[in-house]
Amino acid sequence: MIYNLAKIAIALSVAFCSWFLARLVRERRRFAGLPGPPHHWLYGHLPIVKKIKEGLPADAHINLLHATIAHEYDLGPIYYLDLWPTFDPTVIVLDPAMAAQATQLNNLPKHPLYRLMEHTVGTQSIITTTGQQWKFWRKVFDPGFSSTHLATLAPMVVERVEIFVKKLEEHVETGEAFQMLPLTKSLTMDVIGRVTMASDFNTQQQSHEIVDAFTVLPKYIPPFGFDPIRLFSPTRLWNARYYQKKLDRLIGEVVDQRFRERRAGKVGPSEKSLVHLALDTYEQMGGAVNTDVITDPVFKINAIHNIRGFFFAGHATTAASLCYLYYVLYKYPVVLRRLRQEHEEYLGIDLEDVGARVQKEPTLLKRMPYTTAVIKESLRLFVGVGTVRNGVKGFNFLDPKTNIAYPTYRDGPFPILIRSFPIHRNPENFPDPEHFDPERFLGDRAASMTKDAYRPFEKGPRDCPGQELSMMEMRITLALTIRKFDIEMAYPEDAPKVMGDPAYHVMYSSAGPAANLPIDKPRQRTGAMSHAVRTAARNGLNSSSVGKTSEWLVLLADKPGILEHRVRIRPVHSKNFVKLHESGFVSWAGPVFKEHVSEGIRPFIGSTMVVNAPSRKAVKDMLEKDVFVTEGIWDWDNVQILPFQTILRQPAQKTGAVL
Template sequence: MGSFEVLSAGRVASVCLTACAGALVYLVVKGYHARRTFYRLRQQGMPMPPWNPILGHLLAVPPVMKTLPEDTQQPDAFEALCKAHEKEDMDSIIYLDMWPFADPMIVICSPVLAVQACQEHDLPKPPILHAFFNPLAGGDNLFTMNGPVWKRSRALFNSGFGAGYILEQTSHIVDEAEIYVEILREHARKGDMFSLDDVTCWYTMDIIGTVTLDSRLQSQRQHNPLATAMRRQIRWHVLDNEWNLFIRWNPARPFVQWYNNRQMDRYVSGELDKRYAEWKEDENTASSRSVIHLALAGYMAQQKTLPRPPRLDPAFKAWAIVQIRLFLFAGHDSTSSTICYCFHLLQSHPAALARLRAEHDAVFGTDVATTSQKLRANPALANQLPYTTAVIKETLRLFPPASAMRGGLPGVSLVDAQGNAYPTEGTNIWILHSAVQRNPKYWGGGDPAAFHPERWLVGPGDPLYPPRGGWRPFEHGARNCLGQTLAMLDIKITLALTVRELDVRSVYDEWDALNGGGAKAAGKGKVKTVNGERAYQTQVGGAHPADGFPCRVRFRV
């Protein structure tokens, strides 16, 4: 027995040593290929920071990070790198060698090159996206898929996000918006400071819950296990810019994420079973084009046998749960952030706020209390708000909630207006929407970081007129955002029901005084603004305003 134990221990040690040696060889070989790739790119004159054959561009990051807040979103750091190291005779693009933290990367801040990557070449989504989306969606999803699998899934859900059908959801959106407005009124009566981002996330979660599951989550007022698990999963999600090892390697994280996954999967599974039972009894109940009904419609269309199977196929359920979770995440996360930034920019620009209020008076009448009723009776009123639409688009230009990532391919190069070709093979291509949408080379009319809703109301030839491919918050091409029409409607209805009754104002000075930010942080050498903006974007799932956008709400006098 003793010799057997010694022999077993020896085999285990041998296996461990072999595995370690194999891992080391893999890292060395992959690292060699990464460095060799960049050696060749540098020889070709490709734009990049000073490169070290051992450390690549790792030394280029710390100086940039010192100029930014610790919790800023990654695109701000890479935008700063691009500005510092792009070549004058080339477009806004750099190559970055961040091995072993990332595969070879191209950072794009140019609309011309973004159009080529996402529209002309329609490059695929890279595997790196799985690490971000898997904890939230639970597996391969509409955002990470490629090829025929993606095309079939996209086609299945298209009708649920058509403009006509989304407009029919106006009454459901108004139902949730009325609760949101009442919550803001309660804060106005109390006069307290609260996180606008937090309150708004629950609100948009309830909207997307209705559109996705065809049922009300009611998470604004009470506990809902699905909404709570999703929001908790986002808070526990570790992003690539998390350098604190105590946070990144928190031993509790796998257990919390497992529990959140279980809660979300159980809830959505129950909803699928419920809808399937209704469908089997009466197929006329399947007239809805909610995400859950569209998924079931695709499943039923594939069934060749009658009577219907007593239970849904487990493989189908697993696939459907992942897609539904994706819609729940993407459908609430970016919209909530944009609503917060709309309030922020309108607060900072009284003339724009006055014009917005005047438009709402003209369309809905001066009695604010009747706006909900009028929207329910005539949803098309939401399409008669050109200045409101311009405000939302300009907000999305200045504070886009996400960026785009594509994978390079052999033989595919991006070419700028000067004829410079940038090979993409073996790289991840990161299109920084925030940088593309404020690039002074392409955006005219003065300071591209200034708030000018009027640029969305002028014609070609005007200095403010947007450049082709320059506005990309929902991306363009075949893989544009499926939910963009819903997001725009959500925000228009929200503004229509709030801005004439309530003033929403950030109180960062007050927050900083209580939490050691602002001047106190600056005195300690910490940066708390990005380009002078205190409500800079942080990465919490998507991009959200710093510190949850602390605010106070007052009734309009």
């Protein structure tokens, strides 16, 4: 008996080894003549991948692995990776024209790798389905992301961002460091909850069952599950299934509740949240006539899984993109200053009025070119999306420069990875690609950009349907925060870096900044003017004066802890300002105090003045030589220079107070 079992075991071992060797030879031969890094006859590209991974932080996103391989071995516009038996042999596309061949000129099928996402977004989501089912549901939900409908959502987004502002103010008060990504995720979950389910989760202020389940589920599912305690737990699969069923049940209850509300006449015809768009379709198809219960289980599971998919995809990427906006603006103060100036010109100088103005005129932010350019450039540098397509027999990529054809099928299909990250960082597509330069998206430079090179939301029929919603969230968040707070990063000096950035992409539920973007003691900007000055400026400033006036309101905050030094050098400063006043440059100048008096003391926070000059540059040229600038009294990096027309003009009197 034992002898027979041994013979069977030996036979099975020999058979397996024979199969493995035959498969190994076949897989290695598939790469003959194909471009890629140095190929080992036995191990394929596994040694190369191991070497590159060892040079990257352990948590670095796979986007960075593919980009680093291309850089280290000077590869492009396309290369192949032989990773069998750990993964299917893969095509990495780094050229925008070739990317367009797979996603726009042709719509190649998605790779079965997307089935991994079924655990999170469901089996019936448009993220994972193809063919007629995908087309049908994409058409159902597209009206929910139209520009017209999104404009009606702006007041809701403003309300959610105002809560986000309060959370930042709380961190200002405590003075403690914190992580930005959890805050932006709570914000975007609040927004997407309203967009998908017509629900107010209030995630920024309290927990919610649906949000909690969405947060926990990815931790049990590869490739998102990097929590080793959960990932290698013997109950992992059971836990994953538990949270999947819980999400289906909870979202199903929301769908049922919205259906009952419709039957009771509580929902207007203009409601276009995704759950109501699905229910519109259900009713148009004759579903549930004369009943308050959804009777079609196929429809219901499709609606549930699509809501899961939009909720998952609609919050994570936008939350990460907001973090990267704060990161690049911290790194590039010149860009930050110009961005703040544009916000002042379009949104006014009273920060308390910004939310109301955006709610009243939702399309105003889209007309702010530099703001849009800043967002686009941030997305270029830190794009977190891509797409994985499946090779098709008879379809080859064609290099438009050389006319060389590259196969997508050889003894089976190759997975095709369109990598936007290295495309965005290729100097042939974007000159000086590592530099943050929003002006590349303005004017003639934008018009001359390499075709199809910019792909932050992917392209083609399967591009991101929520991209305009994401852009609106980012515009509104910047409008309500960027002039109110100074946000500084708190990465330690010895933090690991990739391509010079400590905020390199890691894999959470999607690509996001390393260490959740640590923030060091955020500060509320002290350059805000007093109520009296703000009111006078608001009354004196109108849109027709922008760019035409020669009179400017200058607002300068004092840096903290410099009062004694200010007093010592004030005589030199005053002497200079007497000359500026007599020359006609300074019409009026005076101190700015906090609005409230404490124990008879009016806390001093800065200076304000009205000056005459042909341009902002001329104003800065005159003031930057003053001792309060050279000695670091004024926060010169955050000076505000605003077009202004005084209400009371007394040109014959020289009574301006000198600081």
